[in-house]
Amino acid sequence: MKRYYDDLDPALVSAAERARAEGKLDDAALEDFFTRVRPFLDDVQAARLRAMIDKLKTGE
Numbered sequence: 001m002k003r004y005y006d007d008l009d010p011a012l013v014s015a016a017e018r019a020r021a022e023g024k025l026d027d028a029a030l031e032d033f034f035t036r037v038r039p040f041l042d043d044v045q046a047a048r049l050r051a052m053i054d055k056l057k058t059g060e
Helices: 003-008 009-021 027-040 041-058
Strands: none
Touching: 009 041, 027 041
16 A cells, blocks of 8 residues: 555645644544545545555554
8 A cells, every 4th residue: 555655646645744733634534535535536546545544544
């Protein structure tokens, strides 16, 4: 999964990390977002998003 995270847009990752650090983006919000957009993504896109969410949740 890490390989998908590394391919993400750095600006998107930075914005998500900043929101997470400011307490504006918690685990429940991340999971809700994934659940809502998953039907619109292909498998590769979903894996990339899942990797980003997992990384944000673990704080890596």
